Amino acid sequence: MKKLLLQFVIILISLNGLSQDRILSIYAGGGFQDYRGDRGNGLWDHERCTWGSVHFGADLRISNSFDVKLLLTGAHMGYIQKREVKLLLWEMEENQGEPETHIEELEDLSSAMYSASLNLQYKFANGYLLKQSSRLAPAVYLGIGVNEIKDIMKMNCVNVGTYCTINVGLSIPYRFLPRVYLAYNLDFGFFTSDKLDFVDKGGNDLHMQNSLVLGFDLIKRR
Secondary structure, rough: OOEEEEEEHHHHHHHHHHOOOEEEEEEEEEEEEEEEEOOEEOOOOOOOEEEEEEHHHHHOOOOEEEEEEEEEEEEEEEEEEEEEEEEEEEEEOOOOOEEEEEEEEEEEEEEEEEEEEEEEEOOOOOOOOOOOOOOHHHHHHEEEEEEEEEEOOOOOOOOOEEEEEEEEEEEEEEEEEEEEEEEEEEEEEEEEEOOOOOOOOOOEEEEEEEEEEEEEEEEOOO
C-alpha cells in the first residue's frame, strides 16, 4: 500500500508541471461522519450514527479539468445498536400484566478518527462540459487516504492503529463571489482492512463524510 501511495504522489507531481498557471483554493468547514461495517450500517441513519467532524482542504489547479485535492479531517466515528426489550408492567388494581416495548440503546462503537487523503479531482466546469466561469462547478475525485483510529472512550470497541482507504467523493461548490465559494462535499472512504471494529466477516468497513465548507481562491501566476 505504501508503494501505491508513493506512485500516486509521483503521478500528481508530474501532472502539476502541465500548467504554468496556479490557482490554489483553501477551505474549511464541518459536517458529520457515518460508519458502515460488521456492527451495523449507519449511513444516512442519524438516529444510530450522528458524529461531528471538522474539515480542512486545499485544491491545486493542474489543468482546466484536473486539480490535486488534499483533505484533512478530524471526526468522531461510532455506531449505536438499538434493540427492543419487552417490559411487563403490572397494574396494581386489576393485577394484570400489560407488555410494553422499550428501546434500549447500546453504544457498540465509539472512536476518534484523524484522516488525510490525497486525491485527483476532475472538474466539470472545464470549458468543455460547463463554462469555467460557472457559479456552480461540480467535481468528482479519487484518491488514497491514511486514517488514525483512536479509542478515546476507552471502551475497547475499536482496533486502534493506522488504516488506509481508497477515497471517492463529490464536491459541489457554488461561487457567490469571484474568489469565495460555499461547497457541499460527500466523501466515501473504503478501508483496505476489515479489522477496524474487531469483527472480520463480509466486506471491508466503510466511512462516509458529509460536510459544508467555505472556500477562498488564492491566485499566483508564475
